[in-house]
């Protein structure tokens with residue numbers, strides 16, 4: 196065998212939020228060059244990257260020209276609001292899109308990923324139906340039944356999503372979805388509201404070889420479609436984990452691009468139900484910064500750079516709790532950091548977002564302990580200490 200030479204690569208990050216920032220940390224540790232892009236200046240990942248640009252990534256020509264000029268070895272999307280046409284054309288011209296342009300396209304559209312999972316691969320999901328004009332709304336809703344969830348076909352973090360309890364509220368939910376929808380399509384997905392027992396994220400690493408590596412399941416809680424806290428490991432039956440792994444493998448055999456995937460499931464009784472997946476590190480997976488020997492960001496890099504991942508192990512049960520702003524500020528500062536860090540085995544990540552607004556995620560607390568319940572309590576206690584002030 197010859198000597199393997201590692202040549203530092205240039206990575207172009209599309210989206211520079213908190214997940215991008217942690218990816219830059221790991222990329223810089225490996226000596227890579229990172230260029231960070233977002234639609235606003237001084238975004239978290241830009242503060243660490245070698246270089247950064249502010250552009251409209253949903254504009255095909257702008258995105259395409261920027262990428263062509265910068266000549267990255269890998270284009271790594273951190274967000275979904277991208278011109279997919281630009282990415283597809285660049286891939287055809289030989290540029291590496293992580294994990295690949297088809298996967299980015301399928302996972303940014305709720306209908307495309309749902310069709311693949313449910314219709315093509317026969318994977319269990321909530322009952323669903325698509326509505327493309329308002330006239331069909333009532334009929335299709337009564338087929339699904341109330342309560343139901345109405346979601347824009349393109350959106351994330353719960354944006355534009357409503358729980359609809361009765362037909363009188365459909366129109367309001369429809370208008371809210373269209374207002375918050377990304378992209379040009381006018382359409383929503385109606386989903387049966389599942390009264391699940393719990394939900395979890397199965398972080399899965401797809402290697403170049405086609406092998407899948409699974410992390411321990413991550414439990415999490417959501418409020419209005421946005422993640423509030425997460426923990427790893429999640430105490431659940433091994434047969435349910437195996438079921439989720441099987442479903443994931445079916446989907447990844449189809450998508451087949453190397454990188455990490457956040458695969459979301461619901462559990463109701465003995466049923467595992469697939470929800471959605473994203474081809475990148477997952478917000479609920481920030482807990483792996485303290486819980487695992489290799490965190491989700493480094494795993495993503497190692498997977499698409501085709502570097503070895505000999506084992507993934509859990510170091511200690513751990514938990515995360517988000518720090519959410521309850522006010523608006525153009526110059527946020529933080530109180531309570533001293534009190535928050537008094538708590539043992541706890542880390543506070545302040546994302547460094549240049550502005551805050553009500554409901555915006557500004558940081559996260561991570562805690563570990565041999566006893567998972569203590570880790571969760573400590574993360575919660577610590578996060579409560581921190582206040583965002585203008």
Ligand SMILES: Nc1ncnc2c1ncn2[C@@H]1O[C@H](COP(=O)(O)OP(=O)(O)OP(=O)(O)O)[C@@H](O)[C@H]1O
Pocket residue numbers: 321344350351352353354356386387388389390391394417419420421422459470471
């Ligand atoms: N059919 C459903 N029944 C019950 N709850 C649901 C259903 N679909 C979604 N939810 C709840 O809403 C949350 C957000 O839904 P979903 O993941 O589809 O939205 P999202 O906007 O893509 O969020 P993100 O991008 O942050 O993952 C889920 O984690 C779950 O708590």
Ligand SMILES: [Mg+2]
Pocket residue numbers: 459471
């Ligand atoms: Mg989700």
